[in-house]
Amino acid sequence: MDRIEKVKKIIKENNVDAILLNSPNNTFYVTGFKSSNSYLLVTKDSGTFYFTDMRYFSSAENFLHDTDIILSVLDLVAMDSLMNKLGINTVGVESDYITLEKKKTLSTIFKAKLKPVDTTRLRAIKSPSEIASIRESLQIAEKTLFDLQNSVEIGMTEKEISKLAVSFGLKNGADKASFDFIVASGLNGGSPHWHPSDYKIREGELITIDLGFIVNGYCSDITRTFKTSDKIDKDLENMYNIVLKANNAVNEQARVGMTGKEIDKIARDIIEKSKYRSYFGHGLGHSLGIEVHESPRLSSADNSVIEEGMIMSNEPGIYVPSLGGVRIEDIILFKEGKPEVLTTFPKDLQSIVNS
Numbered sequence: 406m407d408r409i410e411k412v413k414k415i416i417k418e419n420n421v422d423a424i425l426l427n428s429p430n431n432t433f434y435v436t437g438f439k440s441s442n443s444y445l446l447v448t449k450d451s452g453t454f455y456f457t458d459m460r461y462f463s464s465a466e467n468f469l470h471d472t473d474i475i476l477s478v479l480d481l482v483a484m485d486s487l488m489n490k491l492g493i494n495t496v497g498v499e500s501d502y503i504t505l506e507k508k509k510t511l512s513t514i515f516k517a518k519l520k521p522v523d524t525t526r527l528r529a530i531k532s533p534s535e536i537a538s539i540r541e542s543l544q545i546a547e548k549t550l551f552d553l554q555n556s557v558e559i560g561m562t563e564k565e566i567s568k569l570a571v572s573f574g575l576k577n578g579a580d581k582a583s584f585d586f587i588v589a590s591g592l593n594g595g596s597p598h599w600h601p602s603d604y605k606i607r608e609g610e611l612i613t614i615d616l617g618f619i620v621n622g623y624c625s626d627i628t629r630t631f632k633t634s635d636k637i638d639k640d641l642e643n644m645y646n647i648v649l650k651a652n653n654a655v656n657e658q659a660r661v662g663m664t665g666k667e668i669d670k671i672a673r674d675i676i677e678k679s680k681y682r683s684y685f686g687h688g689l690g691h692s693l694g695i696e697v698h699e700s701p702r703l704s705s706a707d708n709s710v711i712e713e714g715m716i717m718s719n720e721p722g723i724y725v726p727s728l729g730g731v732r733i734e735d736i737i738l739f740k741e742g743k744p745e746v747l748t749t750f751p752k753d754l755q756s757i758v759n760s
């Protein structure tokens with residue numbers, strides 16, 4: 406579906422006369438033009454209008470000149486006159502983006518009534534070109550994991566490994582990192598969102614590396630847990646195998662039409678049957694695209710129905726503060742009713758140190 410049509414569908418569902426998008430991710434999604442300060446007014450049937458400030462104006466002019474989108478310099482008073490002229494009485498604004506402060510400013514200027522609407526699903530179903538960008542971004546992330554496997558040595562710090570990952574990714578063609586990477590070795594792995602520290606990695610540990618990049622404006626995200634030497638404690642290996650079993654079960658059993666909660670349960674049931682039952686303390690996954698975390702989610706709290714064309718992460722984990730942790734994250738595309746696994750990096754327990 407045309408992206409403006411997707412916004413018009415939200416107009417209809419919410420019974421408003423127009424929707425005013427302000428989040429840079431949403432305005433980029435609909436127009437293809439990147440600006441940190443813009444508004445996009447999509448009306449039911451009287452056209453689409455884009456407003457940005459002078460810093461972006463001439464680039465926007467070039468970018469939009471072959472489209473039906475009408476461009477103006479950002480001016481809230483002029484926007485109000487336009488809405489009055491078009492007979493817009495109720496305008497939807499992004500409920501997850503517009504702050505109370507901004508709402509106050511807009512409602513002081515606008516005669517139209519503001520109605521917060523949920524736009525979080527606007528970008529949920531990916532087009533072929535978005536899927537291609539995410540694939541490309543994932544290839545760079547996986548190449549970066551292989552590069553790390555050829556370079557990491559015992560005694561390096563988590564911070565050094567994280568910086569190395571950023572530089573490999575950029576060298577491999579990424580525009581930038583899509584989030585602050587997680588490198589957690591030994592007991593630090595017992596914390597799911599550990600920040601890379603000055604801890605020096607040692608033999609016999611598990612090390613979790615969670616990284617991703619941005620390519621063509623689209624994010625990748627992948628996690629693998631490695632061992633730091635060939636010899637590894639049986640308990641750690643056992644913990645790894647339980648997470649792997651949960652991750653594989655989701656890739657095999659998730660289906661279009663299930664809710665986020667039902668897919669989360671596939672993995673959770675496996676971990677809860679093991680001795681690590683209380684150590685999977687986060688949701689199974691999230692959608693990703695222009696942002697690294699998008700709606701919907703795969704979690705025990707998400708009743709959204711998973712549809713064809715959605716791209717989700719599948720990232721079960723076990724985190725035991727006294728032992729360490731494991732997370733295995735794949736990215737899956739729902740295609741022909743079931744997951745196509747876009748990540749191809751091996752999932753048997755490999756050593757990060759090349760011996």
Ligand SMILES: [Mn+2]
Nearest residue numbers: 626718720734
């Ligand atoms: Mn993730």
